[in-house]
Amino acid sequence: MNRIGELLITDLRQAIHNLGCHGGLISASIYDTAQVVRLAPPEEGVWPALNWLLAQQRSDGGWGDVDAPRTRDVPTLASILALRPYVTRKPHREAVQEGIAFLRRQATYWNGPLPDDIPVGSELLLPKLLDDVRSAGLDISPAPYTRLSNLGQERLALIHRIKPAAATSAVHSWEGWGQNPDPTACDPTGGVGHSPAATAAWIAAARHNPQTADQCDLARRYLVEASQATGEAIPGVVPTVWPIYRFEATFALYTLLMADLLDHPLLQAVVQPRIDELVAAFGTHGVGFSDHFETDGDTTAAAMAVLTAAGRDFDRLPSTYYRRDQHFCCYPHELQISLSATARFVHALQLLGEDVRQFTARLETLQNNDGRWISDKWHCSWLYPTILVIQALKVAGDHQEALQLALRVILDYQRSDGGWGSTESSSSETAYAVLALRMLGNDPLYRPAVAAALSRARRFMFEHYRPLVRNTTLRWIGKELYQPYQLIKCWN
Secondary structure: OOHHHHHHHHHHHHHHHHOOHHHOOEOOOHHHHHHHHHHOOOOOOOHHHHHHHHHHOOOOOOOOOOOOHHHOHHHHHHHHHHHHHHOOOHHHHHHHHHHHHHHHHHHHHHOOOOOOOOOOOHHHHHHHHHHHHHHOOOOOOOHHHHHHHHHHHHHHHHHHHHOOOOOOOOHHHHHHOOOOOOHHHEOOOOOEOOEHHHHHHHHHHHOOOHHHHHHHHHHHHHHHHHHHOOOOOOOOOOOOOOOOHHHHHHHHHHHHHHOOOOOOHHHHHHHHHHHHHHHHHOEOOEOOOOOOOOOOHHHHHHHHHHHHHOOOOOOOOHHHHHEOOOOEOOOOOOOOOOHHHHHHHHHHHHHOOOOOHHHHHHHHHOOOOOOOOOOOOOEOOOHHHHHHHHHHHHHHOOOHHHHHHHHHHHHHOOOOOOOEOOOOOEHHHHHHHHHHHHHHOOOOOOHHHHHHHHHHHHHHHHHOOOOOOOOOOOOEEOOOEEOEHHHHHHHO
């Protein structure tokens, strides 16, 4: 192995070793930070977090990533509400005014049917924020969000019917529907639904009740610990979800599986302990993004594929829990299809020798005419679901036409700098494309084009390789876009 290869393996080995440490590392959230400032401000005061919020406002007046327009309304509304009490100061007043003007221009993005990739819980959160801004006397029309609000009413009816338990996907959005601050909504982390925003709302509702004083202290401690996971070192600046250690480790192992590195001899000292942990965590319904949150289909499918490839024994029944007509869900009562979970389950079940033809047929129908798979509910880059479906169909075999179409579109979307990306090249999205080309590169018709594309991509990846610098490109979808730092380090 040459020196560059040794460096990359050493860096990857360290990244695998660090997976899940301190609950996982994750980018700071504008929305959740704004909610904490509003509802449960840190003991150190609001100004450091408010200054951070001001610094996140974009030149167009909104907050959030411009590459995913529908993810921007929730953080913008929450930031306006957090800043409004301080509008006697000119910067805060101007920020609120510009934010309102931005939201009025957002209406066009909400015309037509709702896509599958709307942010987590936005059907509950956005109507609640609109109610709050109206109560604050701000003139922001709810009309553009009518379809989303209707979906929210459907979700609310479901929540009232099922009466969700702590540490479930419904409680993750407690701030959008919760009113009674029952301590049973809190999970073993001390927080509510692994969500800083939900936890802040619960604290605000419970703070005047002497019977919840001890639980409020635990919830505030949760917010402090969650803040540390961002690496920002600013009181009150928190992530969109935490802890995420099981998600971080499981998806990293799945990445190694796709890259044919799961059994690499130089990685076994760090990979095998992670697999041992996964075996121990795997339960009746699989695994979730932490051991204290309800299990989900996406993490479970990734775990099943990894454990099967590693030759480990586990209960195969979880797949039936998430199986629907022609797809797999992440959580019970989901209202939108999860493309990535379906693709991962197809991969895992094929490794187990099961018949998945009805699901591969469904995946083929979801392919765009240009060859891409888009609108995954957990990731805003089309390259992410595309590589997962390619992996599933490649293992299944007999899907040559769909795979050739996918190969051509990936080649077509390579940028002049050798990378791939939604608006500009990024290391993580380039890594997705490289892995896809490696899976499909044996097609004789495209072998020369693939070799040339990989050569340009390799040059881009080396030029942008920064082992000690965090990749801050936000592509994962939660309540807003986020970045799981340690997981992405394994990709890059």
